[in-house]
Amino acid sequence: MVEDATIGKQKLRMIHPLLFVDEDGSKIAFKEEKNGNIKYFYYSTPKNVSLAVAHSQKMDRKETYSDVSNSSSYKTYINNVSALSIMGAKTGSKFDPTGTMTQGEFIDALIKAHGWYGFPGDEAINRQQLAASIPDLNLSAPISRQSAAVMIQTLKQLEPMATSKVKLQDTADAWAKDAITTLASQGIVDPDTKLSADGSFTFRAKDLLKRQEASALIDLAFGYHSLLIKW
Structure with a gap:
């Protein structure tokens, strides 16, 4: 049952x-x-x-990380992606929350979060879609925040929330703006990205994505995988 x-x-x-x-x-x-x-x-x-x-x-709770404090606004997200083996320790018992990720590492995490990891055919298709979603793909290069947003939107295909008017205040490349604002309208932003009362926000699109930011964006976008279904 x-x-x-x-x-x-x-x-x-x-x-x-x-x-x-x-x-x-x-x-x-x-x-x-x-x-x-x-x-x-x-x-x-x-x-x-x-x-x-x-x-x-099936979720297996992992041990907490020595470099993620209980007061961290990212702790819950890190715990969730860790429990699902989407992301894990960088070295030993350390998550390296402020470290960066390569484009290849982020793609690996998204494939697992999307829920098709290990299913023949589907994983390959999703990898191809992600590879084609950003210009100048380089799997070994650090991923930017705007590239991460585009990759998430490539898999999720979300529609902008009609009741949420958002306005990006800082610079982003044209190919990334729609993905960033769509995710923001759905509340898919990291804890350090604040939406003002009028919907304006700063995303720091061209900054490199931190691992703790990746955990938040992934968990918010694909959080249904953390629902405990009894079986």
């Missing part, structure tokens, strides 16, 4: 040990790790548009 707040309870019938079907005929597939633990499940259900293709991951 699976249960969450949206679909309620669903009884499952086993087709084989890693494939089940619910009462409506929708399939649920589980992915097994080499050690036998179940790490992912995939659920295709027509009951709700937002769950049309739901893919979630």
Whole structure:
């Protein structure tokens, strides 16, 4: 049986040990790790548009990092992406919250956050889309905040929130402005990016993305993966 707040309870019938079907005929597939633990499940259900293709991951709480204080406004985001193995320690027990990420590292994190990591075909397609989303891709180069926003929007394809009027105050390249303002209208900004009452904000688009900022943007954009679904 699976249960969450949206679909309620669903009884499952086993087709084989890693494939089940619910009462409506929708399939649920589980992915097994080499050690036998179940790490992912995939659920295709027509009951709700937002769950049309739901893919979630079993969460394992990780140890806290020695360089992330309890008072950090990024701590929750860092814990969430760590629990989902989207991002982890840089060295030993340190997350390196103010360190940078390469474009390749950020793409790896997005693929995992998007929920298709390890599924043949889909991962390759998403990697191609991300690679084509920014000019002058260099997987070894540090990623900028504006490139990170564009990559997130490439996967999420969000619409600007009609009730949220936002205005970017500082400079960003033309290819990144729409992605930045769309994410901001949806509340997908790091804790250090403040929206004024009139919707204006400074994004520091061309600054290099910090790891703690990446954790916040990823968790806010893909946070549904941290919902605990009972199974």
